[in-house]
Amino acid sequence: MSSLLTNSTAMTALQTLRSVSSQLATTQNRISTGQRVATASDNAAYWSIATSMRADNAALSAVSDSLGLSAATVDTEYTALNSVLGSDGNSGLTKLQSLLVEAKTAGIDRTKIQSEVTQIQQDMKNTANSATFNGVNWLSTTTATPTTVNLVSSYSRVGATPTTNSIAVTVANYSLYTSSTSGILDTPTSGVSIDNMNIGTLTDSSADQTTLDGYIAQVTAAINSVSSGAADLGAIKNRISNNSDFVKSLMDSVTRGIGQLVDADMNAESTRLAALQTQQQLGVQALSIANNSSQSILSLFR
Known part of the structure; x- marks a missing residue:
């Protein structure tokens, strides 16, 4: 169902992007500190x-x-x-x-x-x-x-x-x-x-x-x-x-x-960073596509 008020696809894409961004922030922190467990909240x-x-x-x-x-x-x-x-x-x-x-x-x-x-x-x-x-x-x-x-x-x-x-x-x-x-x-x-x-x-x-x-x-x-x-x-x-x-x-x-x-495994963290950066880019692209899908509703009223 196409809805003007609720864009489920965009919401899903946004949740995925948030998750990827959170993981990316964690990975970047590990790379910058060199530690997998830097604070009590980590473990x-x-x-x-x-x-x-x-x-x-x-x-x-x-x-x-x-x-x-x-x-x-x-x-x-x-x-x-x-x-x-x-x-x-x-x-x-x-x-x-x-x-x-x-x-x-x-x-x-x-x-x-x-x-x-x-x-x-x-x-x-x-x-x-x-x-x-x-x-x-x-x-x-x-x-x-x-x-x-x-x-x-x-x-x-x-x-x-x-x-x-x-x-x-x-x-x-x-x-x-x-x-x-x-x-x-x-x-x-x-x-x-x-x-x-x-x-x-x-x-x-x-x-x-x-x-x-x-x-x-x-x-x-x-x-x-x-x-x-x-x-x-x-x-x-x-x-x-x-x-x-x-x-x-x-x-x-x-x-x-x-x-x-x-200590963080820098080999693993560098690989994870590259993967998350790619996922972030794809998430942004997916969110953009989901947001543009609502534009198709306008065609119904032409």
Whole structure:
């Protein structure tokens, strides 16, 4: 039936054109943003998951930064401990030990040996005082230095429960000098510490030889303590490095997961865009034809 008031064909063509235009707008938005799910209205479930995963990635990025700072701090303390230990035998505690053994030689000039001992003592203290990174020093401590330091190592979330793990560092294991003289090198034994021991006045007497034996034992114990501390820091250093690599890999994995949820397939979208543009053009043409069909009614009244 031909009607002047109701053009069913035009209405159908208009509905089709609206649908095509809506799909075309969606496709153009995906192409411009590169995302299939850009807002919650696109897909509430996927958008929610992607948002949570992005938040997790931000937390992992903070962990990665924290691990970098921790690595630098541990490396500074580790390097200083090795320097104090003097593993090359020409400095530090190992050199001090050899000088004390040399001082047991009968008739040797211990005053001259003491001048070298003094230089080693000062050098070790300077090294400990210089082992500072970002205001942190575990080798030369004060009452303000915390007894335990927690280095953030990982972050995870199960459901709505986040978990942050850390590496606990006991500062006393590496403290060489303290404000209360309770460090590895300044703790006195029978009133004498490695930091202030002096052999310049000792002689070949049995009593002084016994004193030297005590000094040697004291330095040997310090070497063992510093070696243990350096080994512990070395293990922590390796753990931080492994955690840092894992966190970076995990961030990449999360990023890929987010992409699989929300990223648009540009190959598919480009094909869909071409098809919709063609459909839009045909829809406009169909609507034009439908609108012109009403003109035929005029011929009935000529």
